[in-house]
Amino acid sequence: MSGRRWATLVGATSVLALALGWSAVGAKAPKKGVDWVALNPGFAGATFVNDPETCRTCHEDGMKTYAHTAHARTLDATPADGAGDCESCHGPRSKHVEAPSGDLALGTKAKAQSAVCLQCHQGGTRFAWKGGQHQANDVSCTACHTVMEAKSPKALLAKADTGATCYQCHQDVRADMNKMSHHPVRENRMDCASCHNVHGAAPSLLTKPTLNDTCYTCHADKRGPFVWEHAPARESCATCHSAHGSNNRNLLTSKDPFLCLTCHSYGGHINLPRYNRVSNPYGSGCSNCHTSVHGSNHPSGAKLTR
Ligand code: HEC
Ligand code: HEC
Ligand code: HEC
Ligand code: HEC
Ligand code: HEC
Ligand code: HEC
Ligand code: HEC
Ligand code: HEC
Ligand code: HEC
Ligand code: HEC
Known part of the structure; x- marks a missing residue:
C-alpha cells in the first residue's frame, strides 16, 4: 500500500487514527460504515470476532489464496473500530462462528454488495461511481474484481487481464478488436483502461470529459x-x-x-x-x-x- 494513497482514502479519519495511536500509514479504518443488518437480517445481534485466526480453523484453504492479495497484505485486524480484515467485508461473524452456515452471504443486490467495498474505496477513480453506467445497470464491484484470489497481475480482476474481464459482458468489442485495423489491445500495448474509466460516469465511460480529449492523450x-x-x-x-x-x-x-x-x-x-x-x-x-x-x-x- 502506498501510504500517500491510503492517507487520502482515509483522510477524514486520519486525525482520529492519530489520536488513537495508529500511524497514518497503518490506518485501516473504513471511511464509512455498512448497515449489515439491512444487507442481511442474519447479522442481527452479531458482533465482530476481530480474529482471522478463528476463521482459519475452518477456512484454511480459502485463506491460502487470499494471502496473495493486496487486502491480505495491507489489512489486519484493527479492533479499535470493530471491523478488521475478514469482517470488514463479511460483517460481524460472532453468530457464524458459533453456528456456521452459508447464509450470511453479501446478498444478490449489486448496490448493497458494492457498498461493502465503498466503505474504503469511495474516492479516487470511483469519485463518480454512483450514477455511472455500470452502477446504474447493477454491475457490482465483484463482477470485475475477485477479491479472495489474485487471478490477474494487478487490480484483482476477475480474469487474467482487463480485456477478458470486460468480454464477459461486452462480446461485441472483442469482435471489433479482432478486425484488421484495431487499437493494439490484443498486442498488450494498451488495454481497455487506456481509454475507459469503468468506475466513472463520463460519456461512454471515457477517461476524459470528451471523446477527442481522450484521443489527444496519445x-x-x-x-x-x-x-x-x-x-x-x-x-x-x-x-x-x-x-x-x-x-x-x-x-x-x-x-x-x-x-x-x-x-x-x-x-x-x-x-x-x-x-x-x-x-x-x-x-x-x-x-x-x-x-x-x-x-x-x-x-x-x-x-x-x-
Ligand atoms: C477495510 C477497507 C477495505 C475494504 C472494505 C475493501 N478494500 Fe479494497 N483495498 C483496501 C486497501 C487498504 C487496499 C490496498 C491499497 C493500496 O495498495 O494502495 C485495497 C486494494 C484494492 C484493490 C487493488 C488491488 C491491487 O492489487 O492493486 C482492489 C481492486 C480492491 N481493493 C477492490 C476491493 C473490492 C472489490 C472490495 C469489496 C469486495 C474491497 N476492495 C473492499 C481496503 C479495503
Ligand atoms: C475485500 C473484501 C473481502 C475480504 C477482506 C475478505 N473477503 Fe472473503 N469474500 C469476499 C467476497 C466479495 C466474496 C464472494 C466471492 C467473490 O466474489 O469472490 C468472498 C467469499 C468468501 C468465502 C466463500 C467461499 C469463496 O471463497 O468464495 C469465504 C469462506 C470467505 N470469503 C472467507 C474470508 C476470510 C476467512 C477472510 C479473511 C481472511 C476474508 N474472506 C476476507 C470479500 C472479502
Ligand atoms: C467452525 C467453523 C467455522 C468458522 C470458525 C468460521 N466459518 Fe465461515 N463458514 C463455515 C461453514 C460450514 C460455512 C458454510 C460453507 C458452505 O455453505 O459451503 C461457512 C461459510 C462462510 C462464508 C460464505 C457464506 C457466507 O455466509 O457469507 C463466509 C464469507 C465465511 N464463512 C466467513 C467466515 C469468517 C470471516 C470467519 C471468521 C470470523 C468464519 N467464516 C469462521 C464454517 C466456519
Ligand atoms: C466494469 C468492471 C469494473 C467494475 C464494475 C469495478 N471495477 Fe474496479 N477496476 C476495474 C479495472 C479494469 C481496474 C484496473 C484499472 C487500470 O488498469 O487502471 C480497476 C481498478 C480498481 C482499483 C485499483 C486502482 C484504483 O482505481 O484505485 C480499485 C481499488 C477498484 N478497482 C475498486 C473497485 C470498487 C470498490 C468497485 C465497486 C464500487 C469497482 N472497482 C468496480 C474494473 C472494474
Ligand atoms: C457483468 C457485466 C459487465 C462487465 C464484466 C463489464 N461491463 Fe461494461 N457495461 C455493462 C452494462 C450492463 C452496461 C450498461 C448497458 C450498456 O451500455 O450496455 C455497461 C456499460 C459499459 C460502457 C458504457 C457504454 C455507454 O454507451 O455508455 C462501457 C464503456 C463499458 N461498459 C466498458 C466496460 C469495460 C472496459 C469493462 C471491463 C473493465 C466492462 N465494461 C465490464 C456490463 C458489464
Ligand atoms: C488528384 C488530387 C486530388 C484528389 C484525388 C482529390 N482532390 Fe480535392 N482538391 C484537390 C486540390 C488541389 C484542390 C484545391 C483546388 C484549389 O486550390 O483551388 C481540391 C479541392 C477540394 C475541395 C474544395 C473545393 C473548392 O471548391 O475549393 C473539396 C471539398 C475537395 N477537394 C474534396 C475532395 C474529395 C471529397 C475527394 C475524393 C472524392 C477529393 N477532393 C480528391 C486535389 C484533389
Ligand atoms: C483507443 C481508445 C479505446 C480503447 C483502447 C477501448 N475503447 Fe471502448 N470506446 C472508446 C470510445 C471513444 C468509445 C465511444 C465510441 C463512440 O461514441 O462512437 C467506446 C465505447 C465503448 C463501449 C460502448 C459502445 C460499444 O461499442 O459497445 C464499450 C462497451 C466499450 N467501449 C468497451 C471497451 C472494452 C471492453 C475495451 C477493451 C477490450 C475498450 N472499450 C477499449 C474508446 C476505446
Ligand atoms: C462529417 C462530414 C465531413 C466528412 C466525413 C469530411 N468532411 Fe471535409 N469538410 C467538412 C466541413 C463541414 C468542411 C468545412 C466546409 C466549409 O468551410 O465550407 C470541410 C472542409 C473540407 C475541405 C476544405 C474545403 C474548402 O472549401 O476549403 C477539404 C479539402 C475537405 N473537407 C476534404 C475532405 C476529405 C478529403 C475527407 C475524407 C477524408 C472529408 N473532407 C471528410 C465536412 C466533412
Ligand atoms: C493510450 C493511448 C491511445 C489513445 C488514448 C488513443 N490511441 Fe489511437 N493509437 C494508439 C496506438 C499505440 C496506436 C498504434 C500505433 C502503431 O501501431 O504504431 C494507435 C493507432 C491509431 C490509429 C491508426 C490505426 C491503424 O490501423 O494504423 C488511429 C486512426 C487512431 N489510433 C485513432 C485514435 C482515436 C480516434 C482515438 C480516440 C478515440 C485514439 N486513437 C486514442 C494509442 C492510443
Ligand atoms: C474527416 C475524417 C476524419 C476525422 C474527423 C478524423 N480523422 Fe484521423 N484519419 C482520417 C483519414 C482519412 C486517415 C488516413 C490518412 C492517410 O491515409 O493519410 C486518418 C488517419 C489517422 C491516424 C493514423 C495516421 C496518422 O496520421 O497518424 C490517426 C492516429 C488519426 N487519424 C487520429 C485521429 C484523431 C485523434 C482524430 C480526432 C481529433 C481524427 N483522426 C479525426 C480521417 C479522419
Whole structure:
C-alpha cells in the first residue's frame, strides 16, 4: 500500500487514527460504515470476532489464496473500530462462528454488495461511481474484481487481464478488436483502461470529459490548433474512426473516398478541370491529395492538400 494513497482514502479519519495511536500509514479504518443488518437480517445481534485466526480453523484453504492479495497484505485486524480484515467485508461473524452456515452471504443486490467495498474505496477513480453506467445497470464491484484470489497481475480482476474481464459482458468489442485495423489491445500495448474509466460516469465511460480529449492523450499531433481546421476533426474523431476496430485501414468508419463523399460532393472538382485531367479523384482516395485531413498549418493548406 502506498501510504500517500491510503492517507487520502482515509483522510477524514486520519486525525482520529492519530489520536488513537495508529500511524497514518497503518490506518485501516473504513471511511464509512455498512448497515449489515439491512444487507442481511442474519447479522442481527452479531458482533465482530476481530480474529482471522478463528476463521482459519475452518477456512484454511480459502485463506491460502487470499494471502496473495493486496487486502491480505495491507489489512489486519484493527479492533479499535470493530471491523478488521475478514469482517470488514463479511460483517460481524460472532453468530457464524458459533453456528456456521452459508447464509450470511453479501446478498444478490449489486448496490448493497458494492457498498461493502465503498466503505474504503469511495474516492479516487470511483469519485463518480454512483450514477455511472455500470452502477446504474447493477454491475457490482465483484463482477470485475475477485477479491479472495489474485487471478490477474494487478487490480484483482476477475480474469487474467482487463480485456477478458470486460468480454464477459461486452462480446461485441472483442469482435471489433479482432478486425484488421484495431487499437493494439490484443498486442498488450494498451488495454481497455487506456481509454475507459469503468468506475466513472463520463460519456461512454471515457477517461476524459470528451471523446477527442481522450484521443489527444496519445495522438497530441491531432489536437491543433491548426491554421486550416477541418470541421469534423474538431467535432469528433469518431465521425471518421471506429475507436476499437475496423476492416478499413486506419480504423476508418468507411472506405476513402466514400467516407469523404458522405459530406462532400465531387462538384468541387468538376470546376477544376486541371485536376480532372491529371487524375480522377474518385479513383484515387481523396486523402492521396488531401493529406492533411485533420487540419493544416501550411500557408497554402486551405484545401488540406499539404
Ligand atoms: C477495510 C477497507 C477495505 C475494504 C472494505 C475493501 N478494500 Fe479494497 N483495498 C483496501 C486497501 C487498504 C487496499 C490496498 C491499497 C493500496 O495498495 O494502495 C485495497 C486494494 C484494492 C484493490 C487493488 C488491488 C491491487 O492489487 O492493486 C482492489 C481492486 C480492491 N481493493 C477492490 C476491493 C473490492 C472489490 C472490495 C469489496 C469486495 C474491497 N476492495 C473492499 C481496503 C479495503
Ligand atoms: C475485500 C473484501 C473481502 C475480504 C477482506 C475478505 N473477503 Fe472473503 N469474500 C469476499 C467476497 C466479495 C466474496 C464472494 C466471492 C467473490 O466474489 O469472490 C468472498 C467469499 C468468501 C468465502 C466463500 C467461499 C469463496 O471463497 O468464495 C469465504 C469462506 C470467505 N470469503 C472467507 C474470508 C476470510 C476467512 C477472510 C479473511 C481472511 C476474508 N474472506 C476476507 C470479500 C472479502
Ligand atoms: C467452525 C467453523 C467455522 C468458522 C470458525 C468460521 N466459518 Fe465461515 N463458514 C463455515 C461453514 C460450514 C460455512 C458454510 C460453507 C458452505 O455453505 O459451503 C461457512 C461459510 C462462510 C462464508 C460464505 C457464506 C457466507 O455466509 O457469507 C463466509 C464469507 C465465511 N464463512 C466467513 C467466515 C469468517 C470471516 C470467519 C471468521 C470470523 C468464519 N467464516 C469462521 C464454517 C466456519
Ligand atoms: C466494469 C468492471 C469494473 C467494475 C464494475 C469495478 N471495477 Fe474496479 N477496476 C476495474 C479495472 C479494469 C481496474 C484496473 C484499472 C487500470 O488498469 O487502471 C480497476 C481498478 C480498481 C482499483 C485499483 C486502482 C484504483 O482505481 O484505485 C480499485 C481499488 C477498484 N478497482 C475498486 C473497485 C470498487 C470498490 C468497485 C465497486 C464500487 C469497482 N472497482 C468496480 C474494473 C472494474
Ligand atoms: C457483468 C457485466 C459487465 C462487465 C464484466 C463489464 N461491463 Fe461494461 N457495461 C455493462 C452494462 C450492463 C452496461 C450498461 C448497458 C450498456 O451500455 O450496455 C455497461 C456499460 C459499459 C460502457 C458504457 C457504454 C455507454 O454507451 O455508455 C462501457 C464503456 C463499458 N461498459 C466498458 C466496460 C469495460 C472496459 C469493462 C471491463 C473493465 C466492462 N465494461 C465490464 C456490463 C458489464
Ligand atoms: C483507443 C481508445 C479505446 C480503447 C483502447 C477501448 N475503447 Fe471502448 N470506446 C472508446 C470510445 C471513444 C468509445 C465511444 C465510441 C463512440 O461514441 O462512437 C467506446 C465505447 C465503448 C463501449 C460502448 C459502445 C460499444 O461499442 O459497445 C464499450 C462497451 C466499450 N467501449 C468497451 C471497451 C472494452 C471492453 C475495451 C477493451 C477490450 C475498450 N472499450 C477499449 C474508446 C476505446
Ligand atoms: C493510450 C493511448 C491511445 C489513445 C488514448 C488513443 N490511441 Fe489511437 N493509437 C494508439 C496506438 C499505440 C496506436 C498504434 C500505433 C502503431 O501501431 O504504431 C494507435 C493507432 C491509431 C490509429 C491508426 C490505426 C491503424 O490501423 O494504423 C488511429 C486512426 C487512431 N489510433 C485513432 C485514435 C482515436 C480516434 C482515438 C480516440 C478515440 C485514439 N486513437 C486514442 C494509442 C492510443
Ligand atoms: C474527416 C475524417 C476524419 C476525422 C474527423 C478524423 N480523422 Fe484521423 N484519419 C482520417 C483519414 C482519412 C486517415 C488516413 C490518412 C492517410 O491515409 O493519410 C486518418 C488517419 C489517422 C491516424 C493514423 C495516421 C496518422 O496520421 O497518424 C490517426 C492516429 C488519426 N487519424 C487520429 C485521429 C484523431 C485523434 C482524430 C480526432 C481529433 C481524427 N483522426 C479525426 C480521417 C479522419
Ligand atoms: C462529417 C462530414 C465531413 C466528412 C466525413 C469530411 N468532411 Fe471535409 N469538410 C467538412 C466541413 C463541414 C468542411 C468545412 C466546409 C466549409 O468551410 O465550407 C470541410 C472542409 C473540407 C475541405 C476544405 C474545403 C474548402 O472549401 O476549403 C477539404 C479539402 C475537405 N473537407 C476534404 C475532405 C476529405 C478529403 C475527407 C475524407 C477524408 C472529408 N473532407 C471528410 C465536412 C466533412
Ligand atoms: C488528384 C488530387 C486530388 C484528389 C484525388 C482529390 N482532390 Fe480535392 N482538391 C484537390 C486540390 C488541389 C484542390 C484545391 C483546388 C484549389 O486550390 O483551388 C481540391 C479541392 C477540394 C475541395 C474544395 C473545393 C473548392 O471548391 O475549393 C473539396 C471539398 C475537395 N477537394 C474534396 C475532395 C474529395 C471529397 C475527394 C475524393 C472524392 C477529393 N477532393 C480528391 C486535389 C484533389
